Amino acid sequence: MRSFRVLKDATPAVLTEVPVPVPGPGELRLDIRACGLNFADLLMQKGTYQDTPPAPFTPGLEVSGVVNAVGPGVTDFGIGDRIAIYSGQGGLAEQGVFPANRAVRIPDCMSFEHAAAFQIAYGTAHMALDHRARLLPGETLLVTGAAGGVGLTAVEIGKLMGARVIAHARGAEKLEIARQAGADVLIDAGEDLRARLLALGGVDVVYDAIGGDVFKAAFRAAKPEGRLLPIGFAGGEVPQIPANHLLVKNLTVIGFYIGGYLRFRPEVVRDSFATLFYWYEQGRLKPHVSHVLPLERVEEGMELLRSRASTGKVVITP
Incomplete structure (x- = not known):
């Protein structure tokens, strides 16, 4: 089978042929129909992602497809089941073996492309805003990188949770996408962000991917008792936080990484996904997939992320 594989540590992945894997105890094998790309896939190839596996490995953190084999001890899923898995790796291939306890059934109304684009972006936004930041109805939420894969879902989730949502993105096209997702206020990346936020009365929660x-x-524009979520650093610089300002304004900076919860509190992830799939079935969530590409064009998909040329999610269909 074909696999987009990192053969040596900290080297670019290449499309190659590998043997079809065999599921072991507690595992299932999937005909992979779709794989959502994430910024972490770029970092893994550099060896700078916090959960980069040792080479050789196949990137691709979130997948959907059809079960074609199960290993010993797997009783919750059978051949032919449509499932999605937040796998952490292995998605950029025609088939893959994954832990069955991470799998969730896809609603009948959900496409494979939406299922692959759904888990990390929506799960990150929902768990960060609900479980960690405790966003309340009527509060003001700022989302930066608001037209990207993670930012756009935070706009949707924040609006569903009753917040006043401010979207920050570059250019009229991206801001319009954020507006359609529910943003109440739009701020272009070329504007003075702090001045605009202060003129709007400040913000209670910051969801920052830049x-x-x-x-x-x-x-600097956060209200007293504001909560700040540094979700990612797409701009390339990890901010240094002045602790004295935290003290004076009673601010809280909240760390959040969804992958960590799979290890120490997986039930939080499962509960979040259950809520999100229910909202999807109700028609309250509408994933935005800007590009769907075949496996042989995965490099093109990576470049869309690297250059921030995509909106919403980029999905690969092996």
């Missing part, structure tokens, strides 16, 4: 100067501006 880092650098964008985080600093949002930090």
